[in-house]
Amino acid sequence: MSVDLSLLNPEITLATLAIAVLILGLIIPKHARYGLSWLSILGVLGVLGLTLAGWENQGTLYEGLFIVDQYAIFFKVTFLVAAFLVALGSQRYVDRIGDQCEYYSMLLFATLGMLVMASAGDFITLYLGLELMTIAFIILVCFKRTDARSVEAGIKYILLAGMSSAVLLYGLSLVYGLSGSVLIPEVGRAVAQDLSPALLLGLVMLVAGLGFKISAVPFHMWAPDIYEGAPTPITAFLAAGSKAASFAVLLRIFVAALPGAWAYWTTLVAVLAAVTIIVGNLVAIPQTNIKRLLAYSSIAQAGYILVGLVTASEAGIKGVMFYAFLYVFATIGAFTVASYFYTATGSDEIKDYAGLSQRSPFMAAVMVICMLSMAGIPPLAGFVGKFYLFAAVVDDYLWLAFIGLIMSMVSVYYYLKVTLVMYRDDPADDTPIKLSSPVAVTLLITMVATLLIGIYPGPLSEVVNAAAHTFFLH
Amino acid sequence: MGEFPLLLAILLAPVAAALVLSFIPKEEKLLIKCIAAAGTFTSMALAFYTYFSYDTSQGGVQFVQRIPWIEDLGVTFYLGVDGVSLPLMLLISILGFSAVFASWNVDNRPRDFFILLCLLITGVMGTFVTQDLFIFLLFYEVVVIPIYILIIIWGSTKRVTKEYAGMKLTIYLLIGSAFLLVGVIALFVKAKGIAGAPDMSFAGLAQAAKGLSEFDQIWMFAVMLFGFGSLISMWPFHSWSPDGYAGAPTAVSMIHAGVLKKIGGYGLIRIALYVLPVGAKFWAPVMAVLGVCGVVYAAMAALAQKDLKYIVGYSSVSHMGYVMLAVGSLSVIGLNGAIAYMFAHGIMAALFFSMIGFIYEKTHTRWIPDLGGLHRQVPKISVGFMLAALATLGLPGLISFIPEFTIFIAAFHQYGGLAVAAIAGVIVTALYALRAGAYALFGPPREEYDHLQDIRGPELVPLVVLGTVLIVGGLLPSLLFNVINCGTIPLMAEINAALQIGGKF
Numbered sequence: 001m002s003v004d005l006s007l008l009n010p011e012i013t014l015a016t017l018a019i020a021v022l023i024l025g026l027i028i029p030k031h032a033r034y035g036l037s038w039l040s041i042l043g044v045l046g047v048l049g050l051t052l053a054g055w056e057n058q059g060t061l062y063e064g065l066f067i068v069d070q071y072a073i074f075f076k077v078t079f080l081v082a083a084f085l086v087a088l089g090s091q092r093y094v095d096r097i098g099d100q101c102e103y104y105s106m107l108l109f110a111t112l113g114m115l116v117m118a119s120a121g122d123f124i125t126l127y128l129g130l131e132l133m134t135i136a137f138i139i140l141v142c143f144k145r146t147d148a149r150s151v152e153a154g155i156k157y158i159l160l161a162g163m164s165s166a167v168l169l170y171g172l173s174l175v176y177g178l179s180g181s182v183l184i185p186e187v188g189r190a191v192a193q194d195l196s197p198a199l200l201l202g203l204v205m206l207v208a209g210l211g212f213k214i215s216a217v218p219f220h221m222w223a224p225d226i227y228e229g230a231p232t233p234i235t236a237f238l239a240a241g242s243k244a245a246s247f248a249v250l251l252r253i254f255v256a257a258l259p260g261a262w263a264y265w266t267t268l269v270a271v272l273a274a275v276t277i278i279v280g281n282l283v284a285i286p287q288t289n290i291k292r293l294l295a296y297s298s299i300a301q302a303g304y305i306l307v308g309l310v311t312a313s314e315a316g317i318k319g320v321m322f323y324a325f326l327y328v329f330a331t332i333g334a335f336t337v338a339s340y341f342y343t344a345t346g347s348d349e350i351k352d353y354a355g356l357s358q359r360s361p362f363m364a365a366v367m368v369i370c371m372l373s374m375a376g377i378p379p380l381a382g383f384v385g386k387f388y389l390f391a392a393v394v395d396d397y398l399w400l401a402f403i404g405l406i407m408s409m410v411s412v413y414y415y416l417k418v419t420l421v422m423y424r425d426d427p428a429d430d431t432p433i434k435l436s437s438p439v440a441v442t443l444l445i446t447m448v449a450t451l452l453i454g455i456y457p458g459p460l461s462e463v464v465n466a467a468a469h470t471f472f473l474h
Numbered sequence: 475m476g477e478f479p480l481l482l483a484i485l486l487a488p489v490a491a492a493l494v495l496s497f498i499p500k501e502e503k504l505l506i507k508c509i510a511a512a513g514t515f516t517s518m519a520l521a522f523y524t525y526f527s528y529d530t531s532q533g534g535v536q537f538v539q540r541i542p543w544i545e546d547l548g549v550t551f552y553l554g555v556d557g558v559s560l561p562l563m564l565l566i567s568i569l570g571f572s573a574v575f576a577s578w579n580v581d582n583r584p585r586d587f588f589i590l591l592c593l594l595i596t597g598v599m600g601t602f603v604t605q606d607l608f609i610f611l612l613f614y615e616v617v618v619i620p621i622y623i624l625i626i627i628w629g630s631t632k633r634v635t636k637e638y639a640g641m642k643l644t645i646y647l648l649i650g651s652a653f654l655l656v657g658v659i660a661l662f663v664k665a666k667g668i669a670g671a672p673d674m675s676f677a678g679l680a681q682a683a684k685g686l687s688e689f690d691q692i693w694m695f696a697v698m699l700f701g702f703g704s705l706i707s708m709w710p711f712h713s714w715s716p717d718g719y720a721g722a723p724t725a726v727s728m729i730h731a732g733v734l735k736k737i738g739g740y741g742l743i744r745i746a747l748y749v750l751p752v753g754a755k756f757w758a759p760v761m762a763v764l765g766v767c768g769v770v771y772a773a774m775a776a777l778a779q780k781d782l783k784y785i786v787g788y789s790s791v792s793h794m795g796y797v798m799l800a801v802g803s804l805s806v807i808g809l810n811g812a813i814a815y816m817f818a819h820g821i822m823a824a825l826f827f828s829m830i831g832f833i834y835e836k837t838h839t840r841w842i843p844d845l846g847g848l849h850r851q852v853p854k855i856s857v858g859f860m861l862a863a864l865a866t867l868g869l870p871g872l873i874s875f876i877p878e879f880t881i882f883i884a885a886f887h888q889y890g891g892l893a894v895a896a897i898a899g900v901i902v903t904a905l906y907a908l909r910a911g912a913y914a915l916f917g918p919p920r921e922e923y924d925h926l927q928d929i930r931g932p933e934l935v936p937l938v939v940l941g942t943v944l945i946v947g948g949l950l951p952s953l954l955f956n957v958i959n960c961g962t963i964p965l966m967a968e969i970n971a972a973l974q975i976g977g978k979f
Contacts, residue, residue: 100733215974357586372619378612387659389545394660409648416622416644420637424626455612458544465546 026100153229168209174202218250355427548672557961639721654701695753706738726833765798
């Protein structure tokens with residue numbers, strides 16, 4: 001049988017790029033390695049172009065192991081945008097903490113893992129992508145080798161990621177043993193025919209393993225510590241990219257493998273979503289460290305995206321995709337401000353943000369816009385995203401809509417506390433913070449995207465509609 | 475098309491000013507104020523032109539402009555005004571212009587201040603000029619953040635800190651809007667199911683909502699009532715209002731009490747009543763009772779206050795009670811009264827707040843026992859203050875008398891006894907309004923205030939503009955009512971038709 005390798009263009013290019021960056025880093029002298037960051041940034045941009053060019057080119061490879069549909073492509077674009085923004089925003093930061101070449105090649109490998117996850121048609125491919133991503137992230141999380149907290153975060157991440165992988169794998173083995181297949185649609189057929197308790201247990205473990213990645217309550221304990229300890233750009237990528245990738249596979253599993261077990265799931269997911277939203281938002285309130293605050297808020301955000309899974313209808317999937325996309329911009333925007341602020345002042349404490357609106361009005365504005373987008377305040381992107389998500393569930397789960405929307409207004413409280421510090425107080429040290437141009441571009445992109453999607457969401461929603469539609473064609 | 479996009483220009487003039495401001499160096503304080511004034515003046519001039527060129531013989535939604543916006547949500551960027559929204563649009567444009575001059579002495583970071591003020595004005599304006607629910611929501615919450623920042627930076631700390639005031643106001647409004655949003659989303663989804671295609675325009679939703687079950691209408695109306703009710707400071711969800719106004723800078727108090735609150739009343743009429751008439755019928759008595767409770771409770775509370783801003787804060791809660799009562803009467807006369815009264819109250823509350831702002835700026839106190847005899851030292855402020863106080867108590871000849879009277883007619887016709895209680899509120903209102911004037915302005919002059927400079931130059935603008943509207947509106951109420959009638963008569967006709975189809979009432 002012939003294999004249409006053009007479907008794999010993005011993955012192949014990205015893998016080549018990642019290896020090239022790694023090897024070049026070994027060959028070229030240390031002072032010239034700065035060019036590697038540009039190579040990676042432009043390379044990611046190129047892969048993004050390739051992926052977009054393949055929008056109409058859909059198909060399935062290796063008898064269903066690898067699915068390229070517009071759903072997968074949409075998520076790939078999301079990851080690549082995230083990788084691009086993180087890469088662009090972190091040059092200066094990486095200079096301070098270590099080697100450009102290792103950092104960027106690991107970043108590229110993590111992205112590659114995400115791309116594979118988005119296209120996974122069976123559990124083995126899924127696991128492959130997931131581990132590739134996770135292992136690259138483990139290295140990145142402890143990239144600040146001299147900083148005890150970063151190393152501690154790395155160790156925690158290894159242990160917990162290992163444990164969650166173990167749970168996931170155990171679940172997989174149960175599923176395989178009882179259904180006789182690792183292909184997601186095949187498993188779906190087995191589930192529909194005969195749902196034995198052991199199979200159900202396997203599926204539960206699968207979901208638990210992925211629940212860890214999206215940091216849904218009660219699998220969220222790791223997130224704040226690791227988000228706080230990791231280098232900030234990596235935290236951003238972890239929060240945006242890794243989470244979006246896990247949602248991509250979670251949706252595939254839910255819709256393709258579990259329709260037979262639907263009755264068991266919906267209420268459970270609805271409750272999980274509600275608990276995640278409540279816990280994330282409430283625990284964020286007392287935080288004094290900006291990274292921890294954003295970590296908890298990103299837990300809450302995961303809860304919102306989970307809402308779209310509750311119905312797993314086309315409307316729900318659309319909500320998930322739409323929200324995941326805009327969430328990337330909001331998260332990376334906020335974390336990039338935090339990361340650059342750290343580079344400039346060496347602090348992550350919210351109280352040190354005093355007077356940021358006078359030291360750098362642009363950074364303060366981006367921070368406010370990104371945070372309020374997460375809170376779902378119009379005219380920012382988050383509002384439309386939440387509208388789509390809750391429109392999907394309001395018929396059957398009215399209480400969830402109430403909880404979600406009320407809690408999102410509660411979240412405004414802690415976002416406004418940061419705003420208060422940035423705008424009201426006078427700075428202790430009023431030297432202006434000068435932005436380097438790549439960071440300024442990153443922030444500009446996140447801000448403009450957040451505003452634009454919020455004010456004029458039409459085009460994006462059409463793309464998402466089309467992509468969500470292809471999802472049901474298999 | 476081809477016609478000059480009037481409403482768009484009215485909406486965007488303040489935004490344009492804000493945009494220009496962000497490029498002006500922050501030291502150019504006078505220039506900054508002039509640009510803000512120019513932006514809001516353009517907006518006001520065009521709003522007046524629109525108001526008087528509205529064709530009352532034809533009625534309906536005019537100056538229409540539609541741009542398809544989000545297809546799968548059925549959203550169109552649909553601008554258009556009718557008799558219900560036109561007076562309120564005019565109101566915000568007048569207040570926006572006056573607010574710039576009431577803040578003429580802001581010297582702490584003036585550029586940031588006026589940028590936020592312009593954005594705030596646009597946000598409020600947007601809610602009144604659109605005929606699409608989604609766009610309405612976009613604008614509705616846009617205002618929250620500028621207000622918060624304006625309060626925490628330029629507000630004043632007296633009985634409560636400005637941080638507390640700002641946060642309380644913001645959280646109240648947002649929690650209200652969370653409920654509102656649930657109602658809106660549910661309404662949208664159900665309407666889409668009934669009509670077969672998504673449509674977010676008010677008219678489209680109202681058409682589709684005729685197919686809703688009675689129960690759906692009732693619960694959706696309830697959440698909207700809570701959302702809009704907490705915005706209009708309906709008793710017992712009003713407590714943010716006096717605290718919020720006390721903490722806010724003058725311009726924000728003016729715009730907030732003057733128009734932002736009215737978004738609640740407008741939303742109740744335009745969205746809740748129009749789209750969900752069956753729900754409205756069910757909750758009408760509740761609205762009326764809560765309205766009267768608000769009137770009486772807040773008037774009593776105002777009587778006990780010694781801080782001028784708290785008096786006006788409570789008085790605005792009390793006056794919004796009249797609006798709730800009028801809306802609850804579900805009649806053309808009642809709605810006419812409600813809208814006209816919102817307009818009148820906007821003008822007088824803004825005048826009141828701007829005069830109090832000047833008094834505070836000059837004497838650094840709003841505490842009545844510390845004031846007295848000011849009419850000698852600052853006669854012009856005193857004139858504005860008394861004008862506002864007399865309008866507050868509904869003196870015939872000033873703008874608020876006819877609307878108040880209209881409301882009482884409608885309420886008496888519908889609820890009888892309740893109306894009597896509401897009318898009794900007028901007496902209390904007279905008490906606190908006159909008392910505030912008497913103790914703050916009259917009596918023996920105090921030496922420590924001899925050096926005070928009366929308002930002059932640009933500071934006079936709020937007094938002149940608002941005072942003129944106050945008197946002209948009182949002498950020629952038909953200017954207001956002719957336009958409002960064009961909006962309320964068809965609105966009530968549709969509501970009654972919808973109620974008859976249901977056959978239950």
